[in-house]
Amino acid sequence: MRTTAGLVRGVVDDHVRRFTGVPYAAPPVGGLRWRAPQPVRPWPGVRDAGKFALPCRQAVGEIQHSSEDCLHLNVTTPLHGHRPKPVMVWLHGGGNFGGTGNEVDARRMVTSGDVVVVTINYRLGVFGFFGHPGLADSGSFGLLDQQAALRWVRDNAAAFGGDPHNVTLFGESAGGIDGCAHLTSPGALGLFDKVILQSGSCSFPGWGIVPESWGTTPEPARAAGKARSYWPPRDEVVASGAQAAAELGCPAGPGALDCLRELPAEALLGRMTEFGAPAAGTATLPLDPGHAVAAGAFHRVPVLTGHTRDEARLVTAWSELPDKPITEKRFHALTEQAFGGHAELVRRHYPLPDYDSPALAWAALDTDRGMACPQLRDARAFAARMPAYAYEFADRTAPPYAPLPPGSMPDGAGHGAELTYLFDMAGKPVDWNGKLVPHTEPQRALAATMIGYWTRFARTGDPNGQAPPWVPVDRDAPRSQEFRTGAGGVGPVDAWRAHQCAFWDTIDA
Secondary structure: OEEOOEEEEOEEEOOEEEEEEEEOOOOOOHHHOOOOOOOOOOOOOEEEOEOOOOOEOOOOOOHHHOEOOOOEEEEEEEOOOOOOEEEEEEEOOOOOOOOOHHHEEOHHHHHHHOOEEEEEOOOOHHHHHOOOOOOOOOOOHHHHHHHHHHHHHHHHHHHHOEEEEEEEEEEEOHHHHHHHHHHHOHHHOOOOOEEEEEOOOOOOOOOOOOOHHHOOOOOOOOOOOOOOOOOOEHHHHHHHHHHHHHHOOOOOOOOHHHHHHHOOHHHHHHHHHHOOOOOEOOOOOOOOHHHHHHOOOOOOOOEEEEEEOOOOHHHHHHHHOOOOOOOHHHHHHHHHHHHHHHHHHHHHHOOHHHOOOHHHHHHHHHHHHHHHHHHHHHHHHHHOOOOEEEEEEOOOOOOOOOOOOOOOOOOOOOOOOOHHHHOEEOOEOEOOOOOEOOOOHHHHHHHHHHHHHHHHHHHHOOOOOOOOOOOOOOOOOOOEEEEOOOOOOEEEEOHHHHOOHHHHHHHHO
């Protein structure tokens, strides 16, 4: 296959063609660390595209098996067919300081939906979102990588059987949040035609509790009673970077960046979670994307957006361990710290007798305020100007993306639970003992239904074409499409009401 930088040879695998480890930008190392992605240097002959390149340096997972030289992507395309196919570009989750596009096997989506799927790796954490007084693109490098990958798709899709004029950007968690950022980024205009945002919105305020393993405080991260923005101002990121540089032994002044670029990657890994969110107030993101969406300042493309029923259970369960269970006493303390003068009102809306444990009560309110309602709020803003479709993945029998500690709480339809319905994932889903958990027949049927909706949306901007119909969002009476197993498990649901979003609107106003 010929790309703009040279020939690549992929592999045929189970009715699809795969091209893996294809570079879309020059290695961001040495003098290119913390610079906008640069063009790939063309290569002679035929490049082997039959194995994955290393993921980007990260704070979680197999750090030893990652690299700064990581701006690569993977293409999966149907084995047969002649007409140009819709292209779907996947942004992985992981908090913008972990994860990789390599773990996604899109075979089911590609073969049943007749689409081309591209998964990418992009700079993470301190390598992707660092800021410093001398850096013009402070806090933006990971987003700029993603836009470079989209330009690669525009220039090369046709060679892989894809339609460069029919590109859907989709992602989950941090990938969904980044996808929403591109909806408001001037540099992304014209690089995609539709967007799917899974468990990630422009209005995401952050979780109520952040796991200690993420390297930050496990207590509420919000100022009491106020929803915060996920997007730090550029000045704040720059100031944090200047402080980090000093602590790393690099003097202030013109030589600071040279010093920082000479540091080995290992010296920076401890700073990964300090720089995990794209900065607002930059050329890449002139406005806070949450504010931009509310004001209607976003690219006019169809949007499909949604969340899981029990998003926050994963975060809540891991925050409990090893020695801080959410007791009734701690539930009261957490609500006081998170909501200040609104704490008693919040507790009345989430009364502990209605839940099997205080931890489940906290997970419910954090799901509602932190993920479901911001996602639905953005959906209403999109629907005022463009076709928009909302969903709730509610299969509480789903094997979790990351199993919860035994005895903490039921997994439910937690954060990431829908991923294995759309893709085959490397080593997932597994139980607490590491044993693979196969989907049941009803779950496989639900997965096929979801892939059908997703790929039809990618083809036309409308997921409809099978029963039951999916009603678009009405800004005045929003409805979501519910996805769960069982009779009547797919159909409209009033997620706005179920997640008490009118209440949270009054709190966050």
